[in-house]
Amino acid sequence: MISNINDVIGLFYPRICGGCDAHLRKHEQNVCINCLQRLPKTYYWDYKENPIEQLFWGKIKVDAACGFLHFGKDSTVQQLMHRFKYKSKTGIGHELGRQFAIILRDNQWFIDVDVIVPIPLHPSKQLRRGYNQSDYFAEGISEVYDVPARSHAMIRMVATDSQTRKSRFDRSENVEEVFRISDVDAIRGKNVLLVDDVVTTGATLEAAGNRLLEAGAAKLYIAVIAVG
Numbered sequence: 001m002i003s004n005i006n007d008v009i010g011l012f013y014p015r016i017c018g019g020c021d022a023h024l025r026k027h028e029q030n031v032c033i034n035c036l037q038r039l040p041k042t043y044y045w046d047y048k049e050n051p052i053e054q055l056f057w058g059k060i061k062v063d064a065a066c067g068f069l070h071f072g073k074d075s076t077v078q079q080l081m082h083r084f085k086y087k088s089k090t091g092i093g094h095e096l097g098r099q100f101a102i103i104l105r106d107n108q109w110f111i112d113v114d115v116i117v118p119i120p121l122h123p124s125k126q127l128r129r130g131y132n133q134s135d136y137f138a139e140g141i142s143e144v145y146d147v148p149a150r151s152h153a154m155i156r157m158v159a160t161d162s163q164t165r166k167s168r169f170d171r172s173e174n175v176e177e178v179f180r181i182s183d184v185d186a187i188r189g190k191n192v193l194l195v196d197d198v199v200t201t202g203a204t205l206e207a208a209g210n211r212l213l214e215a216g217a218a219k220l221y222i223a224v225i226a227v228g
């Protein structure tokens, strides 16, 4: 007996885990419990100072920064991130955001956060991809903390190719011009959580974080799904 609309949808679009392709059970969303348990978590939330925070030392004032997973080649994380970023499996990002936020909140991280701001894509890139993956990560966190995610508070002025991001940043005369705040009222005086999918050098987050601080953010927090 088909009891609800989700069961009907499930007949035509089986609900599959984004990590291992197993059929999801009723209470599971996008990623199965087995995968969630086995994901290579950083446990940075237990550190007094963690490697992501250290990326910003001597550069910008970050009140706290944390990452959820280690990004390794051939890992479930890579599979999840690929489907999330390039295969329109946006629910994966939402679920990872939710799971990460539950851990963070339970460990007293970011408890006074007011607003969540995802790193924006350049409009031309977002048009090509159809979505900004970080918006979904932000929404998952937003749901747990019950604070708004403002995906239009910041815009990206310069298009960067992910393959050449580092070299372009190195060549850029003024990295600060990559981002611009488009809604100062959403930022000024607020404790802002800046979120991105992956962190490597931290250059992108630093550039965006600088803009938030210039716009009057009271505190700057950073959260990323994966640490490269």
Ligand SMILES: [Zn+2]
Residues within 6 Å of the ligand: 017, 018, 019, 020, 021, 022, 031, 032, 033, 034, 035, 036
């Ligand atoms: Zn799975």
